[in-house]
Amino acid sequence: MPHDHHDHDHAHALLPPDPALRVRALETLLTRKGLIDPGALDEIIDTYQNRIGPKNGAMVVARAWADPGFRAALLQDATPVVADLGFFGRQGEHIVAVENTEDVHNMVVCTLCSCYPWPLLGIPPGWYKSDAYRARAVREPRAVLADFGVTLPETTRVRVWDSTAEVRYLVIPRRPVGTEGLGVEDLAALVTRDSMIGTGLAREPGA
Amino acid sequence: MTRVHDMGGRFGDGPVDPGQPDDPVYAQDWHARALAVTLATGALGQWNLDMSRHARESLAPRDYVDFSYYEKWISAVADLLVSTGVLTEADLRGEGDDSRHPLADRALKAEAVAATLARGGPADRPMTAPPAYRPGDRVRAQRPAANRLVDGGHTRLPAYAAGATGRILCCHGAHVLPDSNAHRLGEAPEPLYTVVFSAAELWAHPENPEDEITLDLWQSYLEPA
Numbered sequence: 001m002p003h004d005h006h007d008h009d010h011a012h013a014l015l016p017p018d019p020a021l022r023v024r025a026l027e028t029l030l031t032r033k034g035l036i037d038p039g040a041l042d043e044i045i046d047t048y049q050n051r052i053g054p055k056n057g058a059m060v061v062a063r064a065w066a067d068p069g070f071r072a073a074l075l076q077d078a079t080p081v082v083a084d085l086g087f088f089g090r091q092g093e094h095i096v097a098v099e100n101t102e103d104v105h106n107m108v109v110c111t112l113c114s115c116y117p118w119p120l121l122g123i124p125p126g127w128y129k130s131d132a133y134r135a136r137a138v139r140e141p142r143a144v145l146a147d148f149g150v151t152l153p154e155t156t157r158v159r160v161w162d163s164t165a166e167v168r169y170l171v172i173p174r175r176p177v178g179t180e181g182l183g184v185e186d187l188a189a190l191v192t193r194d195s196m197i198g199t200g201l202a203r204e205p206g207a
Numbered sequence: 208m209t210r211v212h213d214m215g216g217r218f219g220d221g222p223v224d225p226g227q228p229d230d231p232v233y234a235q236d237w238h239a240r241a242l243a244v245t246l247a248t249g250a251l252g253q254w255n256l257d258m259s260r261h262a263r264e265s266l267a268p269r270d271y272v273d274f275s276y277y278e279k280w281i282s283a284v285a286d287l288l289v290s291t292g293v294l295t296e297a298d299l300r301g302e303g304d305d306s307r308h309p310l311a312d313r314a315l316k317a318e319a320v321a322a323t324l325a326r327g328g329p330a331d332r333p334m335t336a337p338p339a340y341r342p343g344d345r346v347r348a349q350r351p352a353a354n355r356l357v358d359g360g361h362t363r364l365p366a367y368a369a370g371a372t373g374r375i376l377c378c379h380g381a382h383v384l385p386d387s388n389a390h391r392l393g394e395a396p397e398p399l400y401t402v403v404f405s406a407a408e409l410w411a412h413p414e415n416p417e418d419e420i421t422l423d424l425w426q427s428y429l430e431p432a
Contacts, residue, residue: 010267011289012282014299019278020237026285027244029298034311035251041243043320048242049232089325090246094379096401111215111365113260114276123232123242129276132220138367139216142414147223158418162215164363165399165423166330167379192228199225 053122056087057170058191060120061202062184064097065175075099078170082120092119092168098161099172100198105156106171107145107198109137110163117168121193128197138162148199160198171198178205209352209366211268216367216410241277245284250315250323253291257389261361262287330383332396339398339426344375346402347432348424354386355427361389364428368420372432373404376421384425398426 015022030036060082064071074081078097082088095117098106110116111134116124127133136144141158145151152158161169173195179187182205194200214220233239249259262283266274274282288294293310297303315323340346350370354360363385379399387395404420406413 010270010282010286011294011296011299012285014296015282015285019241019275019281020235022278022285023237023240023244023281025301026281026288026299027240029294029301029303030244030248032305033298033308035293035308035314036244036247037314037316039317040247040315040320041240043317044243044246044324045233045239047320047324049239053232088327090323090327093327093329094331109215111367112212112363113263125226125230126234126276127223127225130220130223131214131217132223135214135217135220136223137215138420139410140414141418144223148225154415158415159403160418160420162365162420162422164365165379165382165385165425167399167401167423194225 048118048123052119054120054191054193054196055188056085056122057117057120057193057196058188059184060085060087060097060170061172061191061196062187064099064172065179065187066184071099071172074172082170087119089119091115092117094167095120095170096167097170097172098159100174102174103155103157105152105158105198106161106169107137107141107158108161108163108169108171109134111135111138112164115163115166115168117170120168120170121196125193145199148194150199150201171196173198173200173202176202176204210264211271212264213352213366215365238277241281245280246324247315248284248288248293251293251310251313253293253310254287255388256328257361257383257385258391259283259287260385261389262290264361331379332381332383332394334381334398335396338378338400340375340378340400340429340431342375342377345372345432346375346400346429347372348402348422349428349430354390356386356392357390360386362386362428364424365422367409368404368422368424371404371408373402373408373422376401376403379423382425384427386425386427400424400426400429402429 074097078095114129190203195202263279348368352364352366352369354362381396382399384395406418407416
């Protein structure tokens with residue numbers, strides 16, 4: 001959508017106002033000067049579209065549910081534990097895993113921007129980056145959870161993690177009942193993206 | 208003092224739209240291009256992560272509100288490219304030349320993308336002194352929530368926590384201080400702590416006074432309470 005450009009102190013106002021055209025103009029200019037390789041752009045896009053996403057985090061959660069030793073190590077110091085599974089790098093340099101229980105429900109936000117554990121969950125969904133989520137998650141997490149259809153008992157304490165530094169948080173949701181016989185792959189299929197941010201719960205088997 | 212990006216606790220934004228589980232990773236093709244251009248230009252090494260956050264926060268408040276997410280990103284990249292001297296205003300106007308840029312040798316190549324993303328940019332640094340606080344210590348976040356080195360500069364202390372008293376949960380070792388690094392004043396690493404605040408300490412009408420909010424705060428943001 002075009003904007004009415006009143007802002008003459010910022011260089012970006014010299015580019016076309018329509019955002020899609022603005023990106024195109026900058027990409028074209030940088031490519032002509034040899035500052036970006038369009039092939040590298042395609043590679044970045046493909047990485048977060050097809051290779052790095054919530055399946056990574058779901059595998060970590062499923063392992064934590066299935067293996068008490070892995071769970072203990074993960075809660076102690078998650079960064080090397082998830083690195084051993086191949087999950088590390090940009091926006092996941094320092095990982096902390098926090099576990100939901102009957103007594104405490106963890107939920108993650110970045111009120112100042114959009115910090116998110118990319119190697120485990122990929123690129124954040126639109127709602128995570130929205131003003132409404134950023135503004136409200138810290139002040140009224142239970143009302144935000146209601147927007148997601150989640151209601152917690154008053155006896156469960158909500159702890160909201162505002163990601164203000166380079167530490168990235170992974171929520172380990174509660175393991176659904178009736179999953180005792182399931183293997184890691186089947187368990188991972190129950191772990192939703194939102195359950196690892198804390199705005200959802202893991203799926204019940206067969207749900 | 209504050210900027211429009213510092214919106215934690217704000218009223219009036221309405222419901223959160225959770226979307227659908229099968230929503231595409233990129234809602235529009237240009238979102239994907241904007242993300243990729245941002246990462247690829249960052250790889251030129253002319254600015255750091257704190258500078259790029261500060262560039263987004265330095266958009267005019269009206270633009271920050273009006274722009275969509277990736278519109279902020281691409282506009283901040285354009286501003287950084289000019290402020291760091293990589294491009295000129297004439298370039299952005301389409302009046303520059305297309306000759307090979309002196310930094311072209313640094314351009315991120317397709318075959319280097321995986322390694323570059325895997326390397327990331329760790330923010331931890333060696334501790335040069337013991338941390339001032341231990342788990343369980345009571346601390347107060349400084350007030351106002353403002354950069355002490357640069358007036359109107361970048362900081363990562365949200366305004367809603369300024370002056371509030373909390374408890375140290377843990378220390379993450381020393382991390383690069385954004386307030387300094389965003390302004391090319393050096394990394395100035397400091398101990399970084401997770402600090403827990405009671406909802407009743409932060410909000411006049413907490414949903415449940417037992418609820419808690421944690422923030423990751425640098426040592427210079429804190430004083431003993």
